[in-house]
Amino acid sequence: MKVFQELAEMGHERVLLCSNPDVGLKAIIAVHSTVLGPGLGGLRMWPFESFDEALTDVLRLSRGMTYKAASAGLNLGGGKAVIIGDSKTDKSEALFRSFGRFVDSLGGLYITAEDVGSDMEDMELIHTETQWVTGVSPAHGGSGDPSIVTAWGVLQGMKAAVKWHFDDVSLKNRSVAIQGLGSVGYHLAKQLYKEGAKLFGTDIDAAAIESVSSEVEIEIVGTDEIVEVDCDILAPCALGATLNEESIPKLRCKIVAGAANNQLEDEHRDGAALQERGILYAPDYVINAGGLINVYNELGGDYQRDRAVRMTRGIYLNLMGVFEIAREYGLPTAVAAEKLAERRIETVKKLGSRHWGRFIRPNGHR
Numbered sequence: 070m071k072v073f074q075e076l077a078e079m080g081h082e083r084v085l086l087c088s089n090p091d092v093g094l095k096a097i098i099a100v101h102s103t104v105l106g107p108g109l110g111g112l113r114m115w116p117f118e119s120f121d122e123a124l125t126d127v128l129r130l131s132r133g134m135t136y137k138a139a140s141a142g143l144n145l146g147g148g149k150a151v152i153i154g155d156s157k158t159d160k161s162e163a164l165f166r167s168f169g170r171f172v173d174s175l176g177g178l179y180i181t182a183e184d185v186g187s188d189m190e191d192m193e194l195i196h197t198e199t200q201w202v203t204g205v206s207p208a209h210g211g212s213g214d215p216s217i218v219t220a221w222g223v224l225q226g227m228k229a230a231v232k233w234h235f236d237d238v239s240l241k242n243r244s245v246a247i248q249g250l251g252s253v254g255y256h257l258a259k260q261l262y263k264e265g266a267k268l269f270g271t272d273i274d275a276a277a278i279e280s281v282s283s284e285v286e287i288e289i290v291g292t293d294e295i296v297e298v299d300c301d302i303l304a305p306c307a308l309g310a311t312l313n314e315e316s317i318p319k320l321r322c323k324i325v326a327g328a329a330n331n332q333l334e335d336e337h338r339d340g341a342a343l344q345e346r347g348i349l350y351a352p353d354y355v356i357n358a359g360g361l362i363n364v365y366n367e368l369g370g371d372y373q374r375d376r377a378v379r380m381t382r383g384i385y386l387n388l389m390g391v392f393e394i395a396r397e398y399g400l401p402t403a404v405a406a407e408k409l410a411e412r413r414i415e416t417v418k419k420l421g422s423r424h425w426g427r428f429i430r431p432n433g434h435r
């Protein structure tokens with residue numbers, strides 16, 4: 070009964086438990102909302118220690134996707150899936166094909182994509198069983214690695230934040246500290262360097278540091294020091310929850326704008342703490358929507374990177390809208406972003422039964 074109460078509180082429409090012991094599949098697909106469109110969200114493969122842990126994760130993540138899609142102005146709802154297993158040892162063709170059949174059984178209410186523990190090759194196995202999958206290889210007409218578009222979106226978001234906070238239209242000579250120089254951090258560092266920004270960076274992986282340092286001028290600092298760098302912008306691009314009761318008092322930046330998901334350990338507490346310190350926070354799901362915009366462009370089967378990049382520019386205006394609402398009502402930006410997304414969903418909900426099936430088509434890749 071606790072599960073039903075949780076679903077009711079979080080507002081999920083549907084949760085599918087997927088079991089196929091013959092291939093070792095234990096998965097959960099959560100569709101949070103299909104008000105604006107089908108629930109699109111990645112497939113996470115992770116060795117969860119319990120069913121409850123997996124369920125909590127998929128419910129939280131699918132709800133987050135609803136807000137991300139709504140904020141980005143996309144005709145998408147929120148969904149997410151988890152496979153309980155170790156991505157290093159438990160992957161097989163049959164596992165992903167079996168998962169693909171479960172996705173197909175939802176008839177387009179849920180569209181899957183890559184996430185932690187799953188990659189383009191897994192998406193292609195899923196694609197043998199369903200067309201409701203994005204993030205397949207460009208060789209099959211898909212959009213491939215989204216991180217360059219995500220980084221471009223973060224750059225647009227930084228420009229909006231700099232305009233709002235400093236009334237400046239350029240990132241030239243702005244100092245930016247990048248926490249995590251992986252896929253997105255790497256592209257972001259290169260794009261910022263081109264804009265004339267002064268860079269600081271950190272990573273736990275020496276190879277990631279080396280790859281960025283060999284292409285741009287960047288001052289590398291320790292992983293614990295990055296939040297204390299005296300800079301204009303801190304860009305969290307590693308894991309979630311790096312902004313919390315311990316780190317926020319140490320920050321010496323004016324703006325937080327980065328790609329990582331779930332940057333605030335506690336959305337409301339930490340959002341308010343940043344506001345109190347006068348630090349402008351670009352809500353994570355608004356600024357990092359470039360990856361979602363990229364796979365959205367795969368639907369219908371005629372993916373064009375140029376179009377995805379152009380749509381990603383919209384993040385600038387989306388963030389400006391969040392900052393305006395925050396100022397008007399004296400809210401933390403994290404709360405303002407939530408309100409804006411909810412306003413869009415509620416307005417469309419009033420229209421009654423859904424009609425998006427007419428314009429959302431599966432990817433049609435071969």
Ligand code: NAD
Pocket residue numbers: 215216217219248249250251252253254271272273274277292306307308309328329330357358360361
């Ligand atoms: P990634 O795994 O390629 O890079 C993350 C990097 O962070 C790695 O190099 C890792 O070594 C480093 N790291 C881990 N812990 C660290 C620590 N404590 N201090 C410093 N560095 C640390 O992942 P990515 O694709 O670049 O994504 C980065 C973040 O952005 C993630 O939170 C992801 O969920 C989010 N995101 C990514 C995309 C995308 O298109 N890839 C889209 C939206 C959101």
